[in-house]
Amino acid sequence: MDLGNFLLVALSLALLLGIAKSFDFQEEDLASEERLWDLYERWSSHHTVSRDLQEKHKRFNVFKENVGHVHKVNNMNKPYKLKLSKFADMTNHEFASSYAGSKVGHYRMFRGRWRGTGGFMHENTGNLPSSVDWRKRGAVTGIKDQGKCGSCWAFSSVVAVEGINKIKTNELVSLSEQELVDCDAENQGCNGGLMENAFEFIKQNGGLTAEKNYPYQALDGSCDSSKMNSPMVQIDGYQSVPENDENALMKAVASQPVSVAIDAGGKDLQFYSEASLLQY
Structure with a gap:
């Protein structure tokens, strides 16, 4: 099925997955060393x-520091909340090295060079809703986990295609990130990549297969033709949302899910849990 153009907004780096199992705690859990160990x-x-x-005693000291960080940030009235993710006994350096690293020059996304096919299709979109949640509209598949593979670019690309497919056909199909990891020669598999290259691969290759046909392995493999x-x-085709234009971004996300990459190496993103819906 031919879905026409969809949108790409490129900010910097990674998808952070595995949020669903985040673990909460209470103020009294911080009252003593014994309570913290529990x-x-x-x-x-x-x-x-x-x-x-x-190893547990060594990791406990890292865990304590991270608990303190989560508690402090959650009391700063920020527009998001943190919880104890599965990375809570890792230092930020360990987390970034294992889950947010890439050998690909993602800085290229910041150069201001417009990429895509055609103009900005939502330029004249009006009557924007006060909020939008594409999950509730059935245009987003369940949470996926990229594991210790720098394939964030593949997940970000795939979710945009899954979303526009649902909007155009009313069918939500989980698509294959592993096909991009193994077969997209313009990207570098688990060593990183760019969504623009992935979209171009999907366009030139005649589409992308289903996840169930080419399941994710979280490692580089040979392309199964x-x-x-x-x-x-x-x-x-695909389009870029005009840079530094929040109004254009609002129009885009009101119309469909967009592909976004962010720098996920920061400590807050190591423990990110939830944020308020984007308000217009």
């Missing part, structure tokens, strides 16, 4: 983290 044990059980006793030749969804 919190660490409950967090470990919740995330099925298994470590030997020596037999699976690649069974596309489920096609596109004929």
Whole structure:
């Protein structure tokens, strides 16, 4: 099925997944070392983290510092909340190195060079809603986890195509990130990539196959051409939202899910849980 153009907004780097299992805590959990250790044990059980006793004591000190950070930020009246994610006993350096690193020059996205096919299709869109949640409209698949593979670019690209497919056909199909990781030669698989290149691959290749046909492995593999030749969804182009234009971005996200990459190396994103809906 041919879906026409869809939107790309490029900010910097990674998808951060695995939010669904974030673990909350109460003020009284911080009252003593003993209570903090109990919190660490409950967090470990919740995330099925298994470590030997020596490693647990080492990680407990990191965990304590991270709990303090989450507690402090949540009391700063910011427009988002943090919780104890599965990364809560990792330093920020460890987290960024394992989950937010890339060998690809994502800085290219900031150069102001317009990319895409055609003009900005939503330029004349009006009557914007006060808020929009594409999950509630059934245009977003369930949470996926990229694992220790720098494939954020593939997930960001795929979710945009899944969303516009749902809008155009009323059918939500989970598509294959692994096909992009293995077969898109313009990107570098688990070493990173750019959504623009992925969209161009999907366009030139005649579409993208389903996740169930080419399941995600969280590692680089050889391209399976037999699976690649069974596309489920096609596109004929993509567009960039005009840079530094919040009004254009509002028009875009009011009309469809967009592909976004962010720098996920910061400590707040290591523990990000939820934010208020974008208000117009």
